[in-house]
Structure formats: C-alpha cells, structure tokens
Amino acid sequence: MKKILDLLHLLYPEQCLVCENELSAEEKHLCSFCSQNISHTNFHLFKEASSMDKLFWGRAKVKNTYAHIFFEKNKTSQDILFSLKYKNNLDVGVYFGKQIGETLKTQEQYLTIDAVIPLHPKKKFIRGYNQSEALAKGICSSFLKKLDVKTVKRTRHSESQTKKTRFQRWDNVNDIFKISRTIENYNHILLVDDVITTGSTLESIIVALLKRNPELQISVATLAIAK
Secondary structure, three states, X not given: OHHHHHHHHHHOOOEOOOOOOEOOOOOXXXXXXXXXXXXXXXXXXXXXXXXXXXXXXOXXXXXXXXXXXXXXXXXXXXXXXXXXXXXXXXXXXXXXXXXXXXXXXXXXXXXXXXXXXXXXXXXXXXXXXXXXXXXXXXXXXXXXXXXXXXXXXXXXXXXXXXXXOHHHHHHHHOOOEEEOHHHHHXXXXXXXXXXXXXXHHHHHHHHHHHHHOOOOEEEXXXXXXXX
C-alpha cells in the first residue's frame, strides 16, 4: 500500500494550500513551513477562563468551549478558512476536525458528550456543502462520537452580521433555528462551527436548545477564533 501511495504522490503531487509548494509524502494540506505559521490557542490547557469562555458570559449557559487555532489575517489560518469556506475543500475540514477530536478526547470534561452537532450555514444552498459538518465528521472519526445533522435546522437565513451592534446581531439571528424533539434524548452535546467572532449565532442556537431541553449540557468547539 505504501508503494502505491508513493507512486500516486509522484504522479499527482499535492500542493500546500498556502504557498502552493509541493508537499512531501508525509505532509498533508500544509507544508512544514506554513504549519509553523499557525497560532494554536491551547485553550484545553487553560486553568482560568479563556477568551472564548468569556464570549458567552451573561449570554448563554455553556459547559465547555474550545477553539483550535487563532484566526489571523494574512497568515496560514486565513488561508485554511478560505479554502474550507469558499473552495469546497472539505478534506481540510475533516483533517482539522480530526485534530480537534484528538485534543478533546484527552479532556475529561468532554468525555460525556452524546452527540456532535454541526451548525448549518446560511450559504449552504449556494455552496452546496457544510464546512461545519466536515469539521464535525473529522471530530467524530477520531473522538468516536455520534454525528447528528438532523436535530438543528435553520428555518430562515439571517442578514450579514457586519457592522451590526451586539443587540442588532442578536435580533438578526434570534429564532432562526428549529430544534427537533430528539434533543430531549441527549444529556451533553458538542456544537461545532468553523469560526467564532461575536458568538451571536451560537448564542441563539444555545437558547433555542435549552428551551427544548433545559437540563441539556452544551459544549462548543470551533476551528478558529478571532484573535
């Protein structure tokens, strides 16, 4: 098998999604140089509240939060998210989702998770895919948790959050999700999104989930968080 993979790499070499240099057989999606240009949050090692925890203070009841990397303009993280969101590169989502899953399964507070639920982006009907679902699939494959793509559905599409105040952002996303009764069967779920900025969309979903199941424990994981 290794000889076949080596031959395929020779015939169809993969390029780094950032610098476009040819990758070695051991590298995946990113070359070693560009990989070093990623800022990992290491939130799972924090003893005190992280910046992501603080986003939800006074807004929504969240058990745990985790973001894998910091989003930084003109750096590798921006290229990763661009490739995932706009280039239909779902392999990138699964790849980093596996990394997230490998991290979370070492943390006791995540072991009770019953299901992993990806957010449904408003532009899926345009793009034809869900980048959060790709991340969730990667998480489930390494974390060995159930993937649930049916319990949370969008009922309408919100306007762009750009240049809105916090309260305008809340009004913009409030009551746009439909929660099925299957959520009542869960005690602890993990919500997955690609990047978190203000947290307004996640806040809206969490409020809707707790209306349906007030005892539900909700954790949140994203690929990136704005630095």
